[in-house]
Amino acid sequence: MTIYLDYQATTPLAPEARAAMAPWLDKFGNPHSPHRLGREAAAAVEVARERIARLFPPGGALVFTSGATEAANMALKGAAWAAPPERRRVVTLSTEHACVLDTVQWLGRHGLEVVVLPVEADGRVSLDRVAEAVNDRTAIVAAMLVNNEIGVIQPVEEIGRIARAAGALFLCDAVQGLGRVELPDADLVAVSAHKVHGPKGIGALWVRDGVRLEPLMHGGAQEAGIRSGTLSPMLCAGFGAAAAVALSRFAGDRTHVARLWQMARERLAGWTINGSAEHRYCGNLNVRLEGLDAARLIADVRGVAFSAGSACASGSGRPSHVLKALGLSDADARSSIRLGFGRYTTEEELDAALSLIVEAAERQRAFA
Template sequence: MSAIYLDNQATTPLAPEVFDAMVPWLRDKFGNPHSAHVPGRQAAAAVEAAREQVAALLPSGGRVIFTGSATEAINLALGAVRNLVGQGREQIAVLDTEHAAVRDTALWYGSQGFETRLLPVHSDGLADLEELEACLGQNTALVGAMLVNNEIGVIQPVERIAEMVHRAGALMLCDAVQGFGRIDMPEQADLIALSGHKIYGPKGIGALWVRNGIDMPPLIHGGGQEQGLRSGTLSPALCAGLGTAAKICAERRDTDMAHITALAEKAHDLLGDWTVNGARDQRYPGNLNIRRDGLDVGRLMSDVREVAFSAGSACASGSGRPSHVLAALGLSSAQIKSSIRLGFGRYNSMEEVEQAAHLINQAAEKQ
């Protein structure tokens, strides 16, 4: 029997409609979208149609750049600071709870002559806006704040943060991977990163939305494809998959949210002895990060193999490092090691959530 899948923050199942949209471009319509002949132009048209589907969920006044992942999109976005060095803007500030794609890349820039600041959050995971205000200055080039935290589901006040950042004359980067297709995108952000496989689309593709007027240096040099910013042949199949996934998210947004909220409420009721990590109200309901003091999560995951859930970010699970997100909330090492993340999605059923909660509670009680 396959496991009950409750790790939708790590990745989501491929929607059947997305698979169907990709097949023709994998099997029959194999033209290079950068070629001038008829098959190439057909492939290019598919890419542009997908670009419009993705753009429909993003603010107006910008352009969509396809990338190989959200991590690549974030690296491309952070590259914008290189054009600001001559203006004396050499500070990058990001929330301490950012995904490693933002946090570690910003720290790398700190080794390249930039000043990198990790901004603190309150114990509920929400940004400390007073600390942000104190940090901002004429040397600030870019500030990064994710829309929905991938580990604890907290929704940051990105619009308010963007207002503060713009008053300082800096750029605002938003990692919207966990929010794209689910909640409104921040209208005031300058750069927005997203991923295909978090919205029931394919792995291997992401996108960066860039506000008009922002000058971006290339990330990948070569043939100049994809607006001269990341050379290499685009995959029409992956683009079509992301576009279709975005379109379905737009169509099903209210239905999906109601369903996922109901699943989360049921799980919260059944796991009432656990403590929620992060804000209780200002959060995306599909992410439930909880802890039970004294619990050995490694043993719990081994004992509950019938359920696929996580102890934190998939990107950090193999590193052996404790969660920097939970540490930023002020949790002790023991509390971090007793925390789990449950991620609910479109294709989960109420029966699955009930069974999973029963199995997790049963195994925890045995400890």
Template sequence: MIYLDYQATTPLAPEAREAMLRWLDGPESTAFGNPHSPHRMGRQAAAAVELARERVAALLPPGGRVIFTGNACEAANLAMRGSAGGRKAGIAYSAIEHAAVRDTAMALGNAVEIPVDGEGLTDPAAELPGDTGLVAVMAVNNEIGTVQPVADWYRRAQESGALFLCDAVQACGKRAIAGADMIAISAHKMHGPKGIGALWVRDGVELDPQVTGGLQEGLRSGTLSPALCAGFGAAAQLATERMAEDAAHIETLWHRARELFADWILNGSAEARWHGNLNIRRDGLDVARLMSECREVMFSAGSACASGSGKPSHVLRAIGLSDAQAKNSIRLGFGRYTTIAEIEEAAGLINAAAEAQGA
């Protein structure tokens, strides 16, 4: 099988797996302690958690704290529901935000969308309502890969007296992250394990807990898994060390993929984009049939979180595509462990299947 769905999840790095194994041992081990217990085994587990926290923090701006969560959706909810800006004032969010932000903004009410242009880019000069207390703009879009001017949005939020939340799930570990008040990230999008994410909170930003019962993380209740934390930390350290190398590899893959899919239409900007994301379309394409005929290639028709809805992508509609064009689109995601040979083989299979449809 050829895996080209890196936006949905990334392969677990061998280094992250190795870091996790010690904390998954059975009763003969001394490494299964609760990291919130005061005895020796608990302190050992707590030390592993804090080392992981330091490694994750190294990927994020200075002057803040890392709060481990179950996933990035929970992190975004904690930021939006836990901040006064999210609860008591208006929320402005980009039209292409992940559902974790978009749906939460709508649930909280008094929310407005910040539009994007046909390239999938926001304009930090866009008008914001006077009561805006929280601005949410993601760093890299999960469906079309467009890179937003996050630093400009952070300044704009500050000028407006609002907090700024950045969903950096698709950016963390791949590129430097500009300033924000709160940043949501996920381990499994950067070669770490599933089941753990984090919210980075700038020093001085106050949040109210949304999950109570123990407050082991200060703002979040629940026993932390040393294994998941250790895997997250190892993945973060590896990403720090390999960021330039990974980026260069992905550029090579991008340019080859663009050659191989030259007859397809690119969705979103080619330049202001993370090049590990290739979202493309062909008029008349039956994507469900294409996926069935290319079962050896793992790719998607959009966000994994919305794959069962049957609705056209809100991201593709936001950049001006019709429902038909949105449904004619596929997303190929590649990264650290993808090879040129895999890109070439996948392109051959996908192109042949698309041409057989007459698309």
């Protein structure tokens, strides 16, 4: 049996989410149809929307998407296209997820001015840099709540205030933070179900009341007039159930994860933490050991599922752009591993996994 320590890539499906989805394998009504089957499906979608919305502040609407990548694209492109002609600047951080960085660069090729701010050695951006970059030409500022590779929490509340003071919108990628840490006061928030023990293939964009976006896709405008396509009641129901569990277990999950974090820190005392040890979500431990070949370690420890960074970039062969942004060398980046744990990780599992990882790392260094 494999011990799963890759919670940043995806999370195990919550039993409650599975149970909520099961009936919709047989109920096939289109939630946008006017008859009884369609109305039943539509009701399930709205119940799910309401359950997820409880994780967000009041004063906004939740738009279902296929995932956080679509949500981020919708927010960035939609806000840029809807912005007045004098606002042609987009500001973001060098450690953002590829769905933000690649979209921002695309906007740059289509006439917008792009500013990608560096971060400090601890992975957090300087607020002075943000204030210098955000001006009256800025349309949107994007910053991740919890970094998917190193777990560092950005000062998003302050970044949002700077953006709005300049008349710009603030987008927060809260994929790794939903149900785990408090969400910031933002204009747009991108989330994904499968990072909070829900199903893959569904996410959402929370849009503050009064924020106008141009749609990416046309052909029905089923979701708030800005997202076309037939929704899956099954996926919505699973997301809704997972969100409800996350809300009810918020404090308990945080306590459990903090205990696992402390345990891992003690067992990996000789390893160096990548990113701030203070400003972070404790379910993500990104560490390095000098001289270690992380790819070889992952191959050697077959009984544990862990990674060297983002699943989205794992096949590129390049050192993590996040670790490079911290100022790490290629060698340091390639000697780093990411351990992700959460609600369903037991202390016994983590202890066993850490033993296997430490033993394999010691063998590797002994024969280097």
